[in-house]
Each structure stands twice: as C-alpha cells, then as structure tokens.
Amino acid sequence: MLYREAGDFKTTYAEDSQTFPIKFDRWRYWAVLAIAWLVIPFFVNDYWANAILVPFLIYSIAAIGLNILTGYCGQVSLGTGGFMAVGAYAVYKLMTAFPDVSILIHVVLAGLITAVVGAAFGLPSLRIKGFYLAVATLAAQFFLVWLFNKVPWFYNYSASGQISAPERFVGGIAVTGAETAPWAQYLICLAFVTICAVMARNLTRGSLGRQWMAIRDMDIAAEIIGVDPLRAKLTAFAASSFFIGIAGALFFAVYLGAVEVGEAFGIQKSFLVLFMCIIGGLGSIFGSFAGAAFLVLLPVALKVLGVDILGWPSSTVAHLQLVAVGGLIMFFLIKEPHGLAQLWRVTKEKLRLWPFPY
Amino acid sequence: MSAEFLYGVEVIINGLMAGVLYALVALGFVLIFKASGIFNYAQGVMALFAALTLVGIMEGQVPFSHIINATFGTDVHNFGWTVPALLAIALTLVVMIIFAWMVHTFVFKHLVGQEPIILFMATIGLAYFLEGIGDLMWGSDIKTLDIGIPQGGSMWVENLSKHLGGEDFYGFFIDKLDIVATIVAIVLVAGLIVFAQYTKQGRAMRAVADDHQAALSVGISLNFIWVLVWSLAGMVALVAGVMWGAKSGVQFSLSLIALKALPVLMLGGFTSIPGAIVGGLIIGVGEKLFEYMIGPMVGGATENWFAYVLALLFLVFRPQGLFGERIIERV
Numbered sequence: 255m256l257y258r259e260a261g262d263f264k265t266t267y268a269e270d271s272q273t274f275p276i277k278f279d280r281w282r283y284w285a286v287l288a289i290a291w292l293v294i295p296f297f298v299n300d301y302w303a304n305a306i307l308v309p310f311l312i313y314s315i316a317a318i319g320l321n322i323l324t325g326y327c328g329q330v331s332l333g334t335g336g337f338m339a340v341g342a343y344a345v346y347k348l349m350t351a352f353p354d355v356s357i358l359i360h361v362v363l364a365g366l367i368t369a370v371v372g373a374a375f376g377l378p379s380l381r382i383k384g385f386y387l388a389v390a391t392l393a394a395q396f397f398l399v400w401l402f403n404k405v406p407w408f409y410n411y412s413a414s415g416q417i418s419a420p421e422r423f424v425g426g427i428a429v430t431g432a433e434t435a436p437w438a439q440y441l442i443c444l445a446f447v448t449i450c451a452v453m454a455r456n457l458t459r460g461s462l463g464r465q466w467m468a469i470r471d472m473d474i475a476a477e478i479i480g481v482d483p484l485r486a487k488l489t490a491f492a493a494s495s496f497f498i499g500i501a502g503a504l505f506f507a508v509y510l511g512a513v514e515v516g517e518a519f520g521i522q523k524s525f526l527v528l529f530m531c532i533i534g535g536l537g538s539i540f541g542s543f544a545g546a547a548f549l550v551l552l553p554v555a556l557k558v559l560g561v562d563i564l565g566w567p568s569s570t571v572a573h574l575q576l577v578a579v580g581g582l583i584m585f586f587l588i589k590e591p592h593g594l595a596q597l598w599r600v601t602k603e604k605l606r607l608w609p610f611p612y
Numbered sequence: 613m614s615a616e617f618l619y620g621v622e623v624i625i626n627g628l629m630a631g632v633l634y635a636l637v638a639l640g641f642v643l644i645f646k647a648s649g650i651f652n653y654a655q656g657v658m659a660l661f662a663a664l665t666l667v668g669i670m671e672g673q674v675p676f677s678h679i680i681n682a683t684f685g686t687d688v689h690n691f692g693w694t695v696p697a698l699l700a701i702a703l704t705l706v707v708m709i710i711f712a713w714m715v716h717t718f719v720f721k722h723l724v725g726q727e728p729i730i731l732f733m734a735t736i737g738l739a740y741f742l743e744g745i746g747d748l749m750w751g752s753d754i755k756t757l758d759i760g761i762p763q764g765g766s767m768w769v770e771n772l773s774k775h776l777g778g779e780d781f782y783g784f785f786i787d788k789l790d791i792v793a794t795i796v797a798i799v800l801v802a803g804l805i806v807f808a809q810y811t812k813q814g815r816a817m818r819a820v821a822d823d824h825q826a827a828l829s830v831g832i833s834l835n836f837i838w839v840l841v842w843s844l845a846g847m848v849a850l851v852a853g854v855m856w857g858a859k860s861g862v863q864f865s866l867s868l869i870a871l872k873a874l875p876v877l878m879l880g881g882f883t884s885i886p887g888a889i890v891g892g893l894i895i896g897v898g899e900k901l902f903e904y905m906i907g908p909m910v911g912g913a914t915e916n917w918f919a920y921v922l923a924l925l926f927l928v929f930r931p932q933g934l935f936g937e938r939i940i941e942r943v
Contacts, residue, residue, distance in 0.1 A: 330729055382927045385651050385732060385882065389874045390927060393920035404911040474941050521871070525736060532733055566682040569752065576744030583737025587730055588722045 257605040273455060290444055295437040303436035304509075310550045311443040312504050317530040317542035318454045319497030324528070325536035326458055327490035328470030329379055329387055333394035335523035337495050339515050340368045340398060341502030343408050346417045349430075349507070350410060357422040357429060357507065361446065365500040371398075372495020379487050383473075395524055402515040418512035430507045439508050446504060450497055455539050457493060466490050467537075498527075529579065533586055535595025544594040552578065622784045623904045624897055629790035631896020632797045633855055637873035638880065638888035639801065640848040645882050646821040647841040650720060651732045654739035656870020658708075658846060661746040663853030663862045665707050667757050668750040670700040675749040697759035701850070708846030709839075716839050743867060752864070757857035762788040793855040800851055801889065804844070813840060821883075875923035881933030890934060895919045 257278045264270045274280045298307060316338060323329050344364035349357065375394040382390050402408050409417045421431030428434045429442045457463055465486040468476035477483055506513045513519075526549065534545020553575050560571035590596055604611065637655060644652045652658075668675065672691040681687055695703070719738065723731055769786045808814040819827040820837045828834055856866050876895050880887025899918045907914045932938060 330732075378924055378928050381931050382924075383931070384728065386878055386927055386931060386933075388729075388732070389878050389920070390924045392871065392874060393917065393924040396917035396920055400913060400916050404913065525740075528733070528736075564682070567678065570678050570682060570748065573744045573747040573752065576740050577748065578744075580737045580739065580741025580744060584719050584734050584741065587726075587734045587737065588719065591726065591730055 257602070257608070259606075273459070287448070290448075291441075295441055298436050298440050300436050303440050305554055306550060308439050308443050308509050310546055311440070311447045312501050312509055313527065313530060313546040313550060314447055314543050315450050315504070316498050316501035316527045317534060317546045318450060318539060319494045319499075319501060320527050321531045321534075321536065321538070321542045322454060322458065322466070322497065323490050323494035324531055325538065325541075326463060326470060327466040327487065327494075328473075329376075329487065329490065330384075330528075331391040331494070332388055332521070332524045332528065333375060333391035333398075334498055334527045335519040335521060336395040336398035337368050337372055337498040338502030338505060338523060339402055339519035340371050340495075341365060341499030342506035342513055342519065343402050343417065343515075344368065344499065345503035345507050346419065347408070347410075349420060349422060353420070353422075356424065358424060358442075361500055361503045361507070364503040365496045368499025368502065369492040369496040372498070373488050373492040376488050376491025376495075379491065380484060392521075395521055399515050399519060416512055416514050417506070419507040422507075430511070432511065434508070442508055443504055446500055450500060451539060451543075454493075454497065458539065462486075462489060462493075470537075529583060531593075532583060533593055535593030535598075538593070538595035540598060541593050541595030544598070548594065549579070552582075618784075620901075620904070622786075623900050625784060625786060626790070627897035627900030628893055629786070629794055629896070630900065631893035632790075632794045633852065633892075634869070634872055634876045634896055635889045635892025636793075636797050636800070636848065636852045636855065637869050638876040638892055639804070639885065640845040640852070641873060641877055642880075642882065642885055642888045643804075643841050643848065644845050647817055648720070648820075648838050649728055649731065650735060651728065651882070652845065653732060653735040653870065654742055655845065655849060655873065656867040657739040657742045657746070658711075658849035659853035659856065659869065660862070660864070660867040661711075661742050661853075662704055662708055662846065662850035663757060663857035663866060664746045664750045664755070666700055666704045666759075666850070666854065667755045667857070667862055669703050670695050670697065670759075673750060678751060679748060701759070701854075704850055705847060708850055709843045712842030712846050713839050715842055716835070720838065721835070739867070739870075743864070754861045754863040755857075757854065757862050759854065759858070761792050761854075761858050763858070764788060787859075789855070789859055793859075796851060796855065800848065801885070804848075805885070813837075817841060872919060875919040878923040878927055878933055881935045884933070884935035887933060887935030895922070898922055 257276060259276055262275075262277045272280075274283055294307070316334060319337075320331060320334050323331050341364045344367040345357075345360050348355070348360040348363055352360075375391065378390050379387050403415065409415055419430040421428055421433065423429065424438075424442065427438050429438050458466070465476070465481045466489075468479065468481050469483060469486045469490075473483055476486070502519065505518070510518060530545035530549050531542065532545070533548055534543065535541025556571055556575050556578060557568070560566045560574060561568050566574075586593060592599075637659065640655045640658070641652055644650050644655075667673075672693045672695060674680070674688050674691060677689050715738065719734060720731070723734055764787065769784050806814075808818055816827070816832045817837055817840060819830070819832055820834060824834060827837075852869070853862075853866065856869060860866070872895075873892075876888060876891040878891075879894055880889070880891030899915045899922075902918050903912070903914050927933070
C-alpha cells in the first residue's frame with residue numbers, strides 16, 4: 255500500500271528526475287542516513303567498528319569504484335588492490351609532507367592521484383578488450399605493489415618498509431593513529447561513503463553514466479551513435495580509480511594504521527572487491543553496499559558459528575570460508591547473475607503490486 | 613668465449629626450462645578455452661589440488677581428517693599405509709576425472725550460453741572453492757612431493773660445458789628436474805596433438821571447438837566432450853602440479869603459477885596450442901634475462917611483474933596475441 259507512485263504528483267522537472275521516484279524510497283533513504291549518522295555513532299564500540307562497520311564502509315567505496323568500471327562500463331579490472339595501494343601511499347606521502355593540511359583534503363587528493371594513475375593504466379583498454387584487458391590490469395596490480403616495495407622514497411626510507419599513519423585531527427578529534435575513538439573512525443568513513451555514494455549514483459544517472467553503459471553493452475554500436483570510446487573508457491577508469499583511491503587511503507590511514515603493501519593490497523584484495531561487485535550486483539550502487547556487507551559479515555558469521563559454537567580450529571574455519579565464498583560466487587552466477595541487487599529489484603517490483611498482484 | 617656471455621647463455625637455458633613449465637599450465641587453459649569458451653582461472657588451483665591429492669594418497673592420509681577430528685573428537689590422521697607413486701598417480705587421475713565431471717554437471721552445464729566474462733568469474737569462484745576443499749581435505753601445511761624424479765644440478769651438463777669458457781667459468785648449472793620437466797612436457801604436448809588429430813574423440817573435441825551447434829547436429833555429445841576437456845585439463849594440471857610440487861614443495865603458492873600463465877596466454881593467444889608453448893618460452897626467457905640484466909639496477913624481484921608488462925605492451929600492438937584468431941567485430 256505504501257510502496258506506490260500513485261498519488262505522488264510531480265510538478266517540476268527536478269522532482270520528475272529525482273533519484274528515488276517513490277515516496278517510500280525517499281523516506282527510507284533519509285531514515286537510513288539518520289540512523290547511520292545519528293544513532294549508530296552513540297552505540298558503536300571497538301569490536302563493531304573494527305570488525306564490521308569500518309571495513310564495510312571502506313569496502314563499499316572500493317566496490318562502488320570497481321562497479322563503475324566493471325558494472326557500468328564493462329571493463330573487468332583485477333588491479334583494484336594496486337589502485338588501493340596508490341591511494342594509501344599517496345595519502346601517506348601527503349600526510350607526512352604537509353602535516354598542517356587537513357587529512358580530509360589529503361584523502362581527496364589521494365583519490366585524484368589514483369584517478370590519474372588509473373587513467374594511465376586504462377589507456378590499453380582502447381585496444382584490448384575482455385579477458386585480455388582483465389589480464390592486462392594484473393600488470394597494474396603487480397607492478398604497483400612491486401614499485402611500492404622497492405622504491406624507498408614511497409615509504410620514507412623507513413627500516414621496516416612499512417608505512418604507518420601519523421596522528422591527525424579533524425576539528426580537534428583524532429581520526430588516525432592509535433588513539434582514535436571507534437566512533438570517530440566510523441564517522442569519517444561514513445562521511446566519505448555518503449559523499450561518494452551520492453556522487454557515484456548521480457554520475458551513473460547522468461550523461462557520462464549513459465555513455466559508460468552504452469560502451470558496456472556494445473562498444474562498436476556505442477561509437478556509431480556518437481559515444482567517444484576514448485573519453486568514456488578513460489573517464490570510467492579515472493572515476494573508478496578515484497573512489498578506489500579514497501577507499502585505499504581510508505583503509506590505510508583510518509582502518510589499519512600501518513600497512514605492508516604486499517599483504518594489505520595484494521591480488522587477494524582485487525578479487526575480494528570484485529566478488530563484492532558480483533555478489534552485490536554488477537551495475538548497481540546499492541549492490542556495492544550489499545556485496546560489501548555480505549562479504550564483510552560472512553567471515554565474521556562463519557567464525558562465530560565455527561570457532562565459538564562448534565569449536566573447530568580457526569584454520570579449518572578459514573578454509574571453510576574459502577569454500578563458502580567460492581561456492582556462493584558460483585551459486586549466484588548460476589541462480590542470479592545480477593546479484594543481491596536484482597533480488598532487491600524483484601522485491602520492489604512485487605511490493606508495488608502488493609496486495610493485488612496479477 | 614667470455615664467462616659473461618656464457619652466464620647469459622645459462623640464464624637463457626634456465627629461462628627456457630621455466631618457460632616450458634609456464635607453457636604446461638597455459639596448455640590447460642587453452643584446452644578448455646578452445647572447447648567451451650571458458651577461461652579457466654582455476655587451472656593453477658587445479659594443479660595445486662592435484663598435487664595435494666597425490667601427496668595425500670601416497671602418504672595414506674585420511675581426507676577431511678581435521679573436520680572429522682574436530683566434530684567427533686577422534687584423532688585420525690593416517691590410514692597407516694603408503695601407496696606407490698604410479699598407483700597414486702593413477703588414483704589422482706581418477707579423482708581429477710570425477711572432479712571434471714562434477715564441475716561440469718554442477719556448475720558449467722547451468723552456465724552454457726552465458727557471457728564469457730560471467731564464465732570467467734565463475735571459474736574464479738571455483739578456484740576459491742577448490743582451494744578451500746583442498747586444504748580441508750589434506751591440510752594446509754607445506755608438503756614435500758617425492759615421486760623419484762632426480763633433483764639437483766646436472767654434473768653431466770656441467771662437465772660437458774666446462775671447457776667452453778675460461779678459468780672463471782665452471783660450466784652450466786641446470787637442474788635435473790628441469791630437464792625431466794622439459795621432456796615430460798614435450799611428450800605431453802606430442803601426446804595431446806596426436807590425440808586431437810588422430811583419435812575419434814580428439815576430432816570430436818576439435819569439432820566442438822570449431823562450432824558448438826554444428827558439432828551437436830552431427831551427433832557429438834557436448835556434455836561428454838566438455839567433461840573430456842576438463843579431464844584433460846585436470847591431467848595437464850596434475851603433470852604441472854607434480855613438476856612444480858617436486859621443485860618447490862606442495863603449498864598455496866603453487867596455485868599462483870596460474871597467474872604467471874595468464875601473460876603467456878596473452879602473448880600466445882587464447883586459442884592456440886603452439887602459441888601457449890612459444891608464449892611460455894618467450895616469457896620464461898624474457899623474465900630471466902630481464903632480471904639478470906636490468907634487475908640489479910632497479911632493486912630486483914622484477915619477475916613479479918615483467919611478464920604482465922611485456923604482455924601488456926605486446927597486446928597494444930597485436931590485440932589477439934601471436935597466434936590467436938583475428939578478432940572481427942560486427943554490430
């Protein structure tokens with residue numbers, strides 16, 4: 255009854271083209287935002303922030319980034335880990351080189367630097383397509399990780415080869431470093447997630463997003479109807495890398511605090527983010543959130559079930575987790591290639607007709 | 613001849629040997645890709661799984677012993693017997709064939725006609741699944757695989773090549789294992805070519821690779837052929853797993869050779885068996901030479917990325933690889 259377009263009269267063009275055309279969706283959107291901003295910060299404790307909420311938020315940004323490239327523009331990338339590393343090292347260099355500038359600016363700048371790097375690695379996509387491109391992005395993954403390992407300038411010649419985030423404040427409150435309160439970690443990530451999601455959603459709704467989708471559906475046909483593939487592909491790489499760079503910067507500065515590049519941003523990370531996009535739903539911003547939530551919660555749930563309840567050794571549970579993730583990927587691809595987002599779409603469609611479906 | 617030059621030659625020879633092993637993994641990819649259009653990322657994990665199974669059978673391990681012990685409170689690990697290498701290899705082959713059948717029946721049969729990229733992602737899921745299963749079945753500790761392949765530097769080659777250089781040259785150092793691997797790879801490739809060219813099933817396989825529907829219309833069972841190619845890929849994976857496992861122990865990093873095989877495929881083209889071999893050799897020699905000549909200047913460990921960057925640059929000029937079919941695109 256509640257979920258209807260009927261009776262919701264739009265009198266301006268702006269209203270007509272808004273993101274959520276259904277009133278219920280708008281209310282839901284504001285309710286989710288209100289809970290995330292006004293309720294959770296008061297209840298969040300160290301365990302929830304570190305095990306679930308902060309990784310969920312950061313992976314959401316990364317998944318949104320990859321979803322723009324793979325889901326909207328159809329260019330499969332296995333270089334996500336490498337681009338996250340670019341964001342992390344960029345923010346580290348900026349933080350140590352300009353300690354007086356706000357970290358918020360540093361994170362955005364790190365995103366922009368990653369966008370430039372991403373666009374550079376996107377150049378071959380004009381010639382190479384499909385699998386060949388997927389493998390070509392591995393070059394970015396391995397080369398970047400190697401670069402950050404081997405060139406001491408990137409880690410400020412520290413003896414361990416690690417980078418660790420110095421303490422930085424936003425409005426007098428520590429957001430990086432060891433003293434950070436869980437709610438501060440949570441809120442700074444939430445701020446970036448909110449802005450990134452709104453940006454991404456509107457990018458994909460606009461002219462640029464339509465160009466990306468045209469390229470994804472068939473690049474030659476898109477070229478014939480006047481989409482410039484050079485522009486569309488490179489902007490997709492740049493926009494995608496921008497978000498991934500921000501995610502990498504937050505992952506290092508806010509979440510981990512200290513990072514060894516091969517461990518934190520290895521090929522496994524690329525696959526993890528790709529899986530989030532697949533399970534969540536390619537070509538959907540909501541799907542990025544759903545996929546990130548699913549793959550962050552799954553290990554936690556399995557650990558609680560296996561180690562705490564059944565009493566299995568944790569290594570066995572870790573292997574079971576691999577089996578579960580792999581099995582779920584195959585299951586989703588067979589049953590629902592469009593992921594959790596499609597389930598959500600189907601539910602909404604049903605809700606619209608409820609209680610009198612035809 | 614100067615020692616410098618001879619060491620360069622040694623690097624090239626070792627690169628060729630490593631290249632043969634890359635080619636071996638790449639071959640498994642090409643087989644499946646030609647017949648079913650599936651780009652099988654799980655090939656490396658299949659090699660790992662095959663090697664794990666082989667070691668497990670040889671040592672008489674109880675599969676899933678960790679879970680059994682954790683659930684029932686028992687303490688079983690071994691059956692208490694050992695199996696001779698040849699019998700164990702045969703049993704592992706049977707396991708790989710069962711695995712091929714299961715993969716086809718439970719996963720890829722349901723994905724026929726999907727976009728290639730969806731199939732590719734499914735194989736990534738398969739890789740994770742198989743890695744987890746392998747660890748659950750046989751445990752994740754590093755195992756040594758010893759089926760009687762000679763190892764260590766070959767004195768014969770060393771003595772033979774000693775007189776080529778001057779005082780400071782001690783002959784080529786070539787691992788016996790690499791020599792054996794090369795011979796096995798050559799035999800395997802020859803066998804596969806004979807199989808594909810001269811046997812009934814091999815011809816059916818090539819027919820399916822050419823055109824699914826035409827093959828179906830002349831009475832070739834697609835299901836059977838697909839199980840067959842997955843089994844063949846499993847066999848190639850077993851050989852690759854044995855060679856790499858004997859070289860550096862059976863452990864997770866073994867599955868990463870799949871990643872190394874990807875640039876090989878890109879160079880050679882996804883659909884060409886000779887391409888896989890030539891690509892493997894180029895990558896093997898290229899990365900060893902690059903590491904030998906340029907590596908020390910930039911801090912070493914260039915082997916991690918050289919192959920990918922080489923393939924990337926190469927593809928910009930020839931997007932279908934060396935021997936791949938020409939890409940023709942229509943709207």
